[in-house]
Amino acid sequence: AQKITQTQPGMFVQEKEAVTLDCTYDTSDPSYGLFWYKQPSSGEMIFLIYQGSYDQQNATEGRYSLNFQKARKSANLVISASQLGDSAMYFCAMDQAGTALIFGKGTTLSVSS
Amino acid sequence: ETGVTQTPRHLVMGMTNKKSLKCEQHLGHNAMYWYKQSAKKPLELMFVYSLEERVENNSVPSRFSPECPNSSHLFLHLHTLQPEDSALYLCASSQNSGTGGEKLFFGSGTQLSVL
Numbered sequence: 001a002q003k004i005t006q007t008q009p010g011m012f013v014q015e016k017e018a019v020t021l022d023c024t025y026d027t028s029d030p031s032y033g034l035f036w037y038k039q040p041s042s043g044e045m046i047f048l049i050y051q052g053s054y055d056q057q058n059a060t061e062g063r064y065s066l067n068f069q070k071a072r073k074s075a076n077l078v079i080s081a082s083q084l085g086d087s088a089m090y091f092c093a094m095d096q097a098g099t100a101l102i103f104g105k106g107t108t109l110s111v112s113s
Numbered sequence: 114e115t116g117v118t119q120t121p122r123h124l125v126m127g128m129t130n131k132k133s134l135k136c137e138q139h140l141g142h143n144a145m146y147w148y149k150q151s152a153k154k155p156l157e158l159m160f161v162y163s164l165e166e167r168v169e170n171n172s173v174p175s176r177f178s179p180e181c182p183n184s185s186h187l188f189l190h191l192h193t194l195q196p197e198d199s200a201l202y203l204c205a206s207s208q209n210s211g212t213g214g215e216k217l218f219f220g221s222g223t224q225l226s227v228l
Contacts, residue, residue: 004155032213033213035216043201043224044220044222045205046219047216047217047218050216052214095213095215100146100158100161100210101217102155102158103155104155105153
């Protein structure tokens with residue numbers, strides 16, 4: 001069965017610093033996708049970044065990068081140069097062909113000035 | 114105009130009421146989803162519709178009844194709910210479903226409180 005684990009309930013970082021949000025996953029299927037979403041207090045889930053299990057390089061989208069370590073089954077999100085607007089809940093998620101996204105419990109990120 | 118619109122944003126209802134949540138997507142997608150988000154729990158997939166046909170139902174109680182009249186609209190009809198059903202209900206859409214690697218686009222959710 002698929003499973004997503006986010007072990008950090010909360011993270012605190014200062015503006016302009018980098019932060020890593022942890023995510024581990026479990027699946028027996030060799031083909032899967034890994035996603036990160038951001039949920040600000042408004043409630044909307046905002047897509048940040050995607051990594052396919054066969055992608056050779058780590059995904060990057062602006063200040064977001066995904067540190068994909070397949071053997072360790074981890075897909076950590078790295079946010080460089082944090083901004084106050086990055087304060088939100090962050091969810092790691094996974095899908096496979098034939099299934100919809102499943103999500104982890106989330107990590108609350110607080111960025112201070 | 115956002116891609117996925119949910120109404121109402123907030124809803125308070127008694128256990129004997131009947132209400133409906135509405136979701137509309139303007140992205141031309143073929144698949145729509147309902148997720149439930151309770152405090153301190155992962156998002157739970159409730160229903161998936163692909164081309165207006167239900168393709169997944171994750172053992173959701175019958176007091177939740179989905180309806181997908183066309184690929185742009187999705188409803189969640191609620192009746193005789195319980196206080197533990199209080200949660201944020203999120204609607205999402207994607208180009209297709211079940212193919213893997215599909216990015217979901219979410220609405221802002223309906224915050225439901227059952228008294």
